[in-house]
Amino acid sequence: NAGVTQTPKFQVLKTGQSMTLQCAQDMNHEYMSWYRQDPGMGLRLIHYSVGAGITDQGEVPNGYNVSRSTTEDFPLRLLSAAPSQTSVYFCASSSLADSYEQYFGPGTRLTVT
């Protein structure tokens, strides 16, 4: 049981490039979410999903797309990277069975130059 996995661990992009941050969970959790962590800002919700095929926007969705074609995977796409997207990104999953306790992945540190 690997829990929540994220790849890559580190990434450097140039402004305007696109990329996908991968997130997968093997706990059959119905809920998944993406957060970004910036100094002094805590963690802010980007997008979330309540099940396969269902996604919705969080607090800071601009510049990001998500999809949820399977229960296990919830990739985050940066369409055209900007320096303001330099951050640490965390994926999390949760389930009613665990009282919606969020299980976090190890994070991806992204730098946009």
Next chain:
Amino acid sequence: GDSVTQMEGPVTLSEEAFLTINCTYTATGYPSLFWYVQYPGEGLQLLLKATKADDKGSNKGFEATYRKETTSFHLEKGSVQVSDSAVYFCALSDHGSGYALNFGKGTSLLVTP
């Protein structure tokens, strides 16, 4: 919308001192409340949680009680150790955003020998 406010840091304590980190929340429903901890260079770990009013969460000597009348969830520990040095995040979740978390900005704690 829902929000979490926690005391700003950094907080510096001597080993064996008493710790309180204040957290208050606003929410329209009946959220679950959490404390997460982030050690330097690591991801987030759940420290404790409470899912309804008057519940007390506890773990590793830390405690917090869900107080609906004061909308608070203050974190306490009777005797801190150097190994408790970390950033502590208060958070709430409810059904409004797929039970994703709404975080406070975090409180940095440094415990000195």
